[in-house]
Amino acid sequence: KSNGVIGPSVGAGASGVSFANLTIRNLSRGIFDSDVAMASVNNCRFVGNYWGIDQNGIGDCVISNSEFVGNVNEGIIAFRGSGTRNLRILNCTFVDTFEAMQIQNPQTTVSNCTFLRGSIGIASALGGQVIVQDCTFTDIIARGVDISDGTVMWLYNNIFQGEMEYNVFVAGGALLGGGNPLPGGSGVAMPPGSPDTVGFWGNPI
Numbered sequence: 001k002s003n004g005v006i007g008p009s010v011g012a013g014a015s016g017v018s019f020a021n022l023t024i025r026n027l028s029r030g031i032f033d034s035d036v037a038m039a040s041v042n043n044c045r046f047v048g049n050y051w052g053i054d055q056n057g058i059g060d061c062v063i064s065n066s067e068f069v070g071n072v073n074e075g076i077i078a079f080r081g082s083g084t085r086n087l088r089i090l091n092c093t094f095v096d097t098f099e100a101m102q103i104q105n106p107q108t109t110v111s112n113c114t115f116l117r118g119s120i121g122i123a124s125a126l127g128g129q130v131i132v133q134d135c136t137f138t139d140i141i142a143r144g145v146d147i148s149d150g151t152v153m154w155l156y157n158n159i160f161q162g163e164m165e166y167n168v169f170v171a172g173g174a175l176l177g178g179g180n181p182l183p184g185g186s187g188v189a190m191p192p193g194s195p196d197t198v199g200f201w202g203n204p205i
Contacts, residue, residue, distance in 0.1 A: 017033075019041045020040075021042075022044045024044065024045070024052070031054070033053070033056055040063070041053065041061075041064070041066055042063075043066060045067045046068045048069070049072070052068045052071045052074065052075040055077065061087050061088070064089075064091055065090070065091045066092045068092065069096060072098060073098055074097070075100045075101055078102070079104050079105065086107045087105055088110075088111070089101065089111070098119050100118055100120065100122060103130055104124070104128065108131070109130075110131070111133050115136065115137045117138070120143050120144075122144075122145050123143075124146065124148065124173070125149040126150075128151055129154075132155050133154075137158065138162045141163075142164070144166070148172045149172055150172060151174075153173065153174070153177075154177045160182050167182040175200050176200055
């Protein structure tokens, strides 16, 4: 479907389902993918939903060129699903969403995304590997990036700016990467007892 404003949640019930050119607003779940293969979401707007995208599927998925505005809980929440999946989130914008994304799946790349306001930019949990590169985080209230539960996260060439409590908060996991200006908040925060931060270099504060 193209150029539509849709009402009920859309369930990706078949292999390789794609969504493009949609505005999805004021729903519990804008798109709900439950243990199937959602191939892609491109050029969509998610406005005022509880969850923009609730991703539980398998296989590979690309979410690109989309906007998430004023979603109550997460813009994107990605669970482990029933199999290993590779998730790529590219060229997306998140504005005034409580938690822009919650990543729990095994392999994720977030690239060229913009995060504006809200409480948390990217939260990660339940292990897995996350690469975040060339993104901008501005005026995030609490944490630009939150790493926990054994997640390994690489941060490359991201910008953290404006007012935020913590740019990067590590509560259980590993942090690697470099080239991330950290002028806001307290820079990188590691609570006592968290695992080692290794290989995090060249990040001016």
